[in-house]
Amino acid sequence: MELHTLQTLEYSHILALLEEQASSEMGKEVIRKLSPSDDPEKVRHMLATTAEGMDVLRLKGFPSLAGVKDIRSVVKRARLGSILSPTDLRKVAGTAYGERQVKNVIASIEEEETPLTILRGFMENLTDLAELVKSIHSAIDVDGQVMDDASTELARIRRSMTQLQGGIRSTLDQMIKSSQYQKMLQDPIVTQRNDRYVLPVKQEYRSAFGGMIHDQSASGQTLFIEPEAVVQQNNRLRELEWEEEREVERILSQLTEQVAECGEALLVNLSVLTELDIVIAKGRFGGVLKGVCPEIAEGGMLILKKARHPLIPLDQVVPLDVELGGERQGIIITGPNTGGKTVSLKTVGLLALMGQSGMPIPAEDGSVLPVYNGIFADIGDEQSIEQNLSTFSAHMTNIIRILDKVEKRSLVLLDELGAGTDPTEGAALAISILEYILAKGSPLMATTHYNELKVFAHSRAGVTNASVEFDVETLSPTYRLLMGVPGKSNAFDIARRLGLPQEIVAEGRSHISTDENRLEEMISGLTKDRRQAEEDRTEAEQLRMQAEHLHQEYEEKLQTLETEKEKLREKARLEARTIVTRAKRETEEVMKELREWAKARPQELKEHQLTEMKKRLDQAEPEASIRRSSRVTTTKPRSIQVGDQVLVRSFGQKGQVTEDLGGGEFQVSLGLMKMKVSEKDMEWKSSPKPAKEQGSTFYRRQSVDVKHELDLRGKMVEEAIPEIDKYLDDALMAGYPKVSLIHGKGTGALRTGVQKYLQRHPRVKEYRLGEQGEGGTGVTVVELR
Structure with missing residues (x-):
């Protein structure tokens, strides 16, 4: 980039602010010499690296690298055999320790959180010099004195x-x-x-x-x-x-010998740490500016959203939106003096320089910058007393130099083009200069007071008018850049507001040509339309925000409803679990009582007792009455008969119909209780099977088939356990006080598995291996309780 452009756009001021954010000597030195690059890939890589630096600062912060010193001459002297001073050795240790500092920070950030591909690549180039640091720190104190030990x-x-x-x-x-x-x-x-x-x-x-x-x-x-x-x-x-x-x-x-041995690694570490310090300095600078890393455009398009001049305080700067490139090759900015035209030019030029130096720019997300191979600026009063040049001559000398170097990938910024000479000639010359630059394909921004250039921008393809807004009521500029609207001189309005007699103002207006009057009227109309569009946009934005607020409110209410539903589901699950637990407890009590009866009086167990027990077990089963009641029954309800198993809806329990009382009413046995129930309050469940109406009960028939021993030989432990469990229940129902489990001798695995199971069985009183005549170790004798 041209030194003249860098000075004109005050690039050195930006470097001074950036230097304040660096912490190492080398970092500050490199920043002072930092210049923009015109290599798109290099610029893209620098900005990606800066973005990672901003991520690190946001997630973890970054340690100061003030201990990293310029040790290039120190390492050189060590390699040549000179004995280093304690102070030099402390500098080496501080620089070597920087490697551990940065590695700890980067390693503490998970890759899933943010990849940090580039910065992690930096870490691979750093050499661990912990031994050197330890040796120096154990010999030399912080004051640079060799310690006693x-x-x-x-x-x-x-x-x-x-x-x-x-x-x-x-x-x-x-x-x-x-x-x-x-x-x-x-x-x-x-x-x-x-x-x-x-x-x-x-x-x-x-x-x-x-x-x-x-x-x-x-x-x-x-x-x-x-x-x-x-x-x-x-x-x-x-x-x-x-x-x-x-x-x-x-x-x-x-x-010193240790330093010489680690010399190459120290120099590489110094280079990497210096680059890291610059990256982090750029990240910190981005935080100060509240900036972003712009995207790099492929087609030369510049898009700045809410861009701010970085040297103007945040509470004073007015953001501007600019699009330059593509179909919009040129922008002609008009408006009153001190209205912000020059600031607009400098903002665009300076942000382009910052982006091409890998710095964040003070703008919003979505901003896009191209990479220019040259930025040329003719801004400000170029009058030179030493060279005996007038303002016009100085401008022309500078513009001639620019025209000689400009090409398609150049950005041209011209302030008050054609000023300093006869207005008619100046305007004509300005148009010809603009045409020359446009023919080269270069994007340009220019400011002017000439009406002829407003007309030129209105009629020339690829060129658009812009203006800085001026508030006639307050007689002050707003510094807002309005795209698509040419600036109005406002001379008559200002004079009138300041108190110039109306007849003088009217007389002055009469001297303006018809074309100029029409132009002023067109500008006024455009300004009015622009203001109306702004008001409409503001209203639309407010409506959009209201819609978003309503949508968010709806989402929150929906989330609240979902939370309440989940609470209700959880409450239902807890209630169901309570019911099931109660049912299991009742089942255990019934089974315990049943086993005690079977063991104590095996010959006295009556059929009606077993029936009552079975009914209690059925009643212990929790009914999903809500779910069942919600079903739509499409089949015709079955008529109730004596002996049927039914569900009494009002109690939510099962029972057996024992008598038809007539008139749609039946006597139903609910456990130990009998009651009169209406047929409408009952739901048929099952009818008794004919097989069960004859002979002895199921339990009595089963007991006849139960043997005093169970043969498990040839079975795996997993197969034997379910059979043992069923067999022990049957033996208890049959009233056997003692049974034998035949598992054989073999490897002993089946015997071990059977006895482990018996240890935790609640109905096993004790067990032992068979004695002589009972099968010996191939049989386990079990005593039931």
């Missing part, structure tokens, strides 16, 4: 130095407190000269004090003397300091 030897040396320094200070402190030396000292303090501990001694006591002189005061009245008592200790301290320096140098050399 960086090595065992360094810890020993510093421990000895501390002890020796304590001894020296103790000796000197005793001398200060001694009455022998107090009169000789200028001040009762211990200080250092040339890294050796000394005392400030008065000049006149030089010989009496003794020791080595290391310095004197400016006046010569004070000498800094190292007493003979600590000379040897200071010498030893100096030796330990040399040892410390050598050990620190060894530690730093060792760490």
Whole structure:
């Protein structure tokens, strides 16, 4: 892109705002040099990457990469064999640690939540340098000092130095407190000269004090003397300091070798982390602007929805909608000065530059940008005193340069085209310039005051009029861009509103040509129609919102009804479960009583007792009376006869008809209770079978066939269990206190399965293997309760 265009559209201001969002040194440096790309694929990839960065910020946030430093020169020196300083090593550690920071964030976002295909690809290029980070952090503290425990030897040396320094200070402190030396000292303090501990001694006591002189005061009245008592200790301290320096140098050399070994991985990580910092900076910038990542158009179409100039505060900027490209190759914007024409041009140009730099733009979803190979702008007052050029000459010089470079994929922005010269000639020249650019196929936007250009835009195919709205009542612009409507000068209206006498205004209007009057009338009509359309659109939008509100309200009510239905279903299920549980409990009680009777008095069990028991079991079954009552019976009801099983609707229970009382009434036995029931209140269920009307009862016949043993040999455990369960019930009904289960010896699997089942059977008192004469281990003898 041309430097002139970047300066005109204030692109550097955008880079400065973007730089504030970066956290690393390298990221800020790269952003300062960032320029738009004219490669569609590269732009599309940059915007897709930025969109992923915005997703990461929305879902998890992102750590600061302030610890990532420019370590390129540090790595180079390490490779050349120089020993790195503790500060350099801390920079390396901070940069290496950035890899773990970003990996943790990306890994915490599930792929199902958002794929992050590009950013996850970045992670694959990062090398894990945790060992290097650990080595540096364990040796060098945050202040850039080598720590005592960086090595065992360094810890020993510093421990000895501390002890020796304590001894020296103790000796000197005793001398200060001694009455022998107090009169000789200028001040009762211990200080250092040339890294050796000394005392400030008065000049006149030089010989009496003794020791080595290391310095004197400016006046010569004070000498800094190292007493003979600590000379040897200071010498030893100096030796330990040399040892410390050598050990620190060894530690730093060792760490430097590690850095050199990881040099290539460090540089790759630095590059990836820098790129990530820029991506996240763009994402943060998008959040500040409340922006979106635009789509990239294939056919050169520009669509901006509610676009805002990024350098104008949100509470002051007026959004604009623009469509440029395709059948609409050019837009001619007219309107009063300070009405927002220039801002409209700059907004379109600057957003195009931002999009081609991979930045979000302050617009709404659905905005589309093409990728221009050149954006050319002639905006503002180009007057140059230094070059002795008038405004017109400066504009023409710039336009000539633009015309020489413009091509089909260029965007041309021209402000006040043809201004600065005779209006007639200026308008004619402006039209010819526009025709030249249109012939090249370049999309363009231009602002003007000339009526001739309004007519040109109205009659020229591919060109449309636009204007910035002006409120005559308040004498102020609204800054709204109106597409399809040319601007009106409003000079007479403004003059009249300001108080110019009406006769002067009327006289002025009479000097305007008929064509110009018709044009003004056409503009007024179009403006009125546009305003009416806006009002209609607003009303339609309100109606749409009301419809959506009603629809949402309906959906909520429907959801509430569904919830209530589900609650009712759940309540019904709970009630049904309660009924079934009660029925099962009643069944267990009947069976328990029946077994006890059969066991205690097998010969005394009467048929009517069994019948009563059976009726109680039938009555324990819950009736789905609601479901059955809802059915439509299409067949003729069967007549009720004595002996029939019937359902008494009013009780919801089954019973047996025992007597016909006449008059449509019957006596019905309901368990232990007999009552008179109307035929209308009964529903036929079944009639008694002839086979059951003769001989003994079913239970009595069954008991005759029950044997004292059950042969299970050759069966699997799964086959044997149901037979055992039925057999034990039959044996109980027959009154047998003890039975035998023959399972054979074999592998013992059947015996084990049978006995496990007997352990949990409620009617088994105990069991044992057969004794001699009973079958031994091939038989299990069961005692029933």
